[in-house]
Amino acid sequence: MRRFELTPEQDQLQRAARGFAEKRLPVAHLRGLRDSHDPLRLSRALWREMAHLGWAGIAVDEAHGGAGLGLLELGLVMEELGRTLAPTPLLATSVIGATALAAGGEAVRAHLPALAAGERLVALAFEEERRFAPYTCRTTAHHASGGGWVIDGEKVFVLDGPAADLLVVVARVSGEPTDRNGLVVFAIDRATVGVDLQPLSMVDSRGVARIRFSSVAVPSADVLGEPGKGADLLDRLLSRATAALCAEMLGASDAVFHATIEYLKQRHQFGVAIGSFQALKHRAAHMFCELELTRSVVRAALVAIDRASPDAETLVSAAKARASDTFLLTSSEAVQMHGGIGVTDDLDIGLFYKRARVCDLTLGSSAYHRDRFARLGTGS
């Protein structure tokens, strides 16, 4: 069975996404949000445009106004958005949010049509440590005396938190702070009393928040999945999110690599294009190979999740380890090979370099996923 070749429809989707990113979401868009200190760090208007193109609800089922497509399709769009470092809610809302809400009851699923319409943005609040530790959770959920739940705690590094309307929040009903068991997941309206969100200014200029929950009351209808078994849902969300992030990193790596090749061709020193220097050529060839390998494993991971293959988790970790390393490599080499102007803010290269460092830590570093890859069994 083929797993790498795209169908004509998928190919068309990817082309459309590329065109949209180039025209509507060039790197200048991110730069503009940064320089204007935009509080949301994304454009809701552009997101509505993307929703009209069917991308916000790509993976939402048709009954709820979506396109009912797979993670591969989401990945293709992510890859193209990665090329221009486009800050959109696609990962937080359409990859993570849509999957999370679909796991809820009718009241929760009722948010899906608005999500698919680009009107409702979601963010996942689960992290509490300085680095990815998915089950570590000190945020508590207690049964309220009058029914429903009460949430207390603090979440860090909430991706796309500043723009979110709805928060998917992980809390603990039992067990020790690092136990996998004993978690529960809620969908909580951002405007609920006791939710205190602080937007952070990150090095990659994306929207990230720290959120405090102080005696936040949540009705029982807003629980996603079964209380105590929240980790099962969380795993599913993280697995899909990681594969989609890999696609973004692949696109970004490819773009920064080609920008570097372009520079090597144009920049002259000692009377010749610097791209004719053998040492730089060999480094470019090395990057080319790394990119090809990354392309394969990222695609394989997306497809494996869609097909529920038994090796899906192994492939996801392999993809994250390699996509992280390749993005770090290509963006770091881009800075060095651009020489002096590579370290100036005048060029976009630096924005890719910063994004690579953030992407590495996001959803588990390269080292984290290499280790996970080994624990899952390396598949060889």
Added chain:
Amino acid sequence: MRRFELTPEQDQLQRAARGFAEKRLPVAHLRGLRDSHDPLRLSRALWREMAHLGWAGIAVDEAHGGAGLGLLELGLVMEELGRTLAPTPLLATSVIGATALAAGGEAVRAHLPALAAGERLVALAFEEERRFAPYTCRTTAHHASGGGWVIDGEKVFVLDGPAADLLVVVARVSGEPTDRNGLVVFAIDRATVGVDLQPLSMVDSRGVARIRFSSVAVPSADVLGEPGKGADLLDRLLSRATAALCAEMLGASDAVFHATIEYLKQRHQFGVAIGSFQALKHRAAHMFCELELTRSVVRAALVAIDRASPDAETLVSAAKARASDTFLLTSSEAVQMHGGIGVTDDLDIGLFYKRARVCDLTLGSSAYHRDRFARLGTGS
């Protein structure tokens, strides 16, 4: 206080050793021992010549016929022997053996003059695992009913074992197989009943043996140090041996690097010397830097032991980690840069490459010593 500059006497010693190695112990000597399947894998006659030059007893005190010099002087000779991959008993006999015997009683120290004269060769038998694990010891030492001790067990990877007259043997009097406590060290004549030595054919063509001890009777006078505290002596032997081995690796790395540079200069492809290709030049420059750093840390380690500096052990592990890596790098690059003939046995390059792999594992790999370096405190 200066620690890197040599005295005129040390400088002269090093020059003499270089001359001797070039004339009497070129790489062809090792090749000859290999091709003739020499059982000892070294030349006792050449060793006597070296003893006449004062090198066998370089670190033996003058009262026992030695020169009473330090480990730095031993290291300078080791470095020069490393350049030609010279197989001599210097490490096993003059670095390890001389220190071990000096820790014994009068009966044991009586061997020292013969050692300094080049007539008595020593080997240290302590390893029992597939890789360096200095305290792991299942070989037992029991008190014999008629006084003295009885030894039973098996040792692997005994360096210069095939040629040894006297074996320095580690055995266990108490404790678990991996305990640091409970060890005892003996000096045992190779010809003692129950000692069964099997020479091994190793990839680097050096003399290594596996030795079985079956109810070997040893008089109490042949115990070195205090029974149960053998690890203290063993640590001292290993520390000196490791620093001296680093000096050998440094010399070998330097030699194989310069042979490669020579080849890059002579070999022409596409109408020019291949050394003019930028990619190879950059790799050569990288090796040059690594060699300079290695030179510094190896010298610092030798001097630190001679001066009993508190950071001596840290420096020894830093030196071993770096010397291993540099020797592996320079010899591996040498093979690749020599192209086709680099993988033939016609050239000496392959012998350096094989020796580098053996040296890495000997007395603890690069990884082992990086870990030890960290555990000791990194000194920064």
Added chain:
Amino acid sequence: MSRSASDEEFRAEVRAWLQANCPASMRTPFLPGDEVWGGRRRTFPSDDARIWFERAVERGFTVPSWPKEYGGAGLSREQARILDHEMRAMGCRSPLISFGIWMLAPVLMEYATDEQKAEHLPAIARGEIRWCQGYSEPGSGSDLASLATRAVLHGDHYVVDGAKVWTSHADQSDWMFCLVRTDAEGPKHDGISFLLIDMTTPGITTRPIPLISGSSPFCETRFDGVRVPARNLVGREGGGWQIAKKLLEHERSIISVMRDRAPEEAESLPAMLKRCGDASLRDRVIQAELDFLCNRLTLERTAEAAKAGRGPGAASSMFKLYGTELNKRRKELRVELAGYQGLGWEAPGFEPGELQITREWLRSRANSIEGGTSEIQLHIIAKRVPGLPD
């Protein structure tokens, strides 16, 4: 491609034939030295190997898709695919390992005269003649086009003088396909011709070159006034470089194929790691496993793309580079994991499997040199990166 009913009939037929004709012992992975190379002095590691070879030759299955007149089975592309699939499924060994089939034959098919084809192809198909290649020379390694072995036409013979190195198994081969210089003037690429040389011709001497691994798969071959009939020229005089370039691409794939057919490793890296207990090697083992997986996926992706009529330009160089560098890393890790037992040269004191670890490590060092060094592959890849100046 949709499968026709007759294809399914064919599948059933070959399956039955394989069941009946491929001995059980030939359905196991190769062990070292087990390959059947054919040739005038052919030997067989076992009776089963001889039987399997003879039956495959008879059926045309050493070269299934060749025309029957050249010793093939005349299979369609789809039928050949089916046969390959069935043989893999059953674990059948290749009945014949042959540079003649893999490297020379495609050249002959494209460039040779009908007389040349009739003379050589059936003998290749039937494993009667074993071929070696003569490209590299002592003075020309990566700069192949600088080759200096001269072939001067005297009447109806070329007289050949010079030397070739890295001629794999030349000492056991019957014929050599060879690049020679027929014109010493003009551009160096234009003076090269492709010549077939019978190794029994007077004036040829061959010496095996011992490698650091102890084996000697390569030879040095010298030519002193060797007279080669002019009819053994393939293609036109001076047209050898074009043929050579095609052959080098074949060779890169061969090196991958050979690695596929290499003896199975007794123990996986992670299993060795567990037994070794040296945690410090873990990260490198994981990285090697991860890269192995990614390389495998990329081979699969490239194959899919090729079926769809597309392919990355630099694919064969990329796999040559990455595959051989990765193989070196893996073989070296095996030595490190085996500890002192991975450093033996000869018994006693070392198990055969342990000695194999040592020898394969040293042998792997040649992978990144033979068939074009890693540096040359990087150069080729860089040339295919769009926009990078030459």
Added chain:
Amino acid sequence: MSRSASDEEFRAEVRAWLQANCPASMRTPFLPGDEVWGGRRRTFPSDDARIWFERAVERGFTVPSWPKEYGGAGLSREQARILDHEMRAMGCRSPLISFGIWMLAPVLMEYATDEQKAEHLPAIARGEIRWCQGYSEPGSGSDLASLATRAVLHGDHYVVDGAKVWTSHADQSDWMFCLVRTDAEGPKHDGISFLLIDMTTPGITTRPIPLISGSSPFCETRFDGVRVPARNLVGREGGGWQIAKKLLEHERSIISVMRDRAPEEAESLPAMLKRCGDASLRDRVIQAELDFLCNRLTLERTAEAAKAGRGPGAASSMFKLYGTELNKRRKELRVELAGYQGLGWEAPGFEPGELQITREWLRSRANSIEGGTSEIQLHIIAKRVPGLPD
């Protein structure tokens, strides 16, 4: 060198002077922004910094070994060494950080006329004039000799047109020492001259270039018909390249010195590792620490050799290359160890020390580019490896 009795007297004397004159707060490591750079528009981070600066200037201790006529203290080599040793032992800060002292002055000492020396050296010594350098241009990075800023002699003035980039702190400097092209014909190295330019001259505009770290230590400076008196030429016309080469060597050492004087890191890498608990980073942290130690030992060894009158030829390039690459690795490791808290750009939500980790990481990326890229250093080192062809 044996120490004379008078040297010991001198040691006692400077020790007492430092005790009496260096304020306690000036005996602590630099914090960010604490350096005193001098110049017409000089500022001081504290009163103690001003006092220490003024007293050092008065005593000639900003340039201890210079002759008194140029504002120095006229110390012998050994006395200067003693002063340096005592200042280090006491932890005294440099009273004045100055490109004038480190880079320009050695050139003036060797090439300038007596008039030029008298005009500029005392002002440098007293921190009255702050200097910046003008070498690189938008079109000439590593290929410095291709510089295109023209200086054409009209009577007793040069008229300068062109642009310089990477002029450190040009916006805060009073004068620039500058490489200009006085001859556009002939070999490119021969048409370069070394000119001193007052930054207040009409026609000069300077713009800070923002870096990825957010800071702007470098500027772009444009010259439009800028008239520079001909007496400001140092050395002969066309002799600038020789001076430039000397200066570049100085610059490489400066970058090491600057790193030595960089603000102390709040926490060592191993300490951060312990707190971080991510075991997978351990091996890289250890390797960085190990390399740091080896680099330090090599600096020490080279210094010893230099005292003995010997030195490895490629030393300054090696330390530039290794020091900057190592610094990049260490700064990046700090970010990785700090986790999400090492990825902040601005408060709130991040401590000042955390933001410093982020900014220093990004700033370190310029180290391997400024003062000659790592690629250029590799090239220089390769040139000094005996026997390697050019």
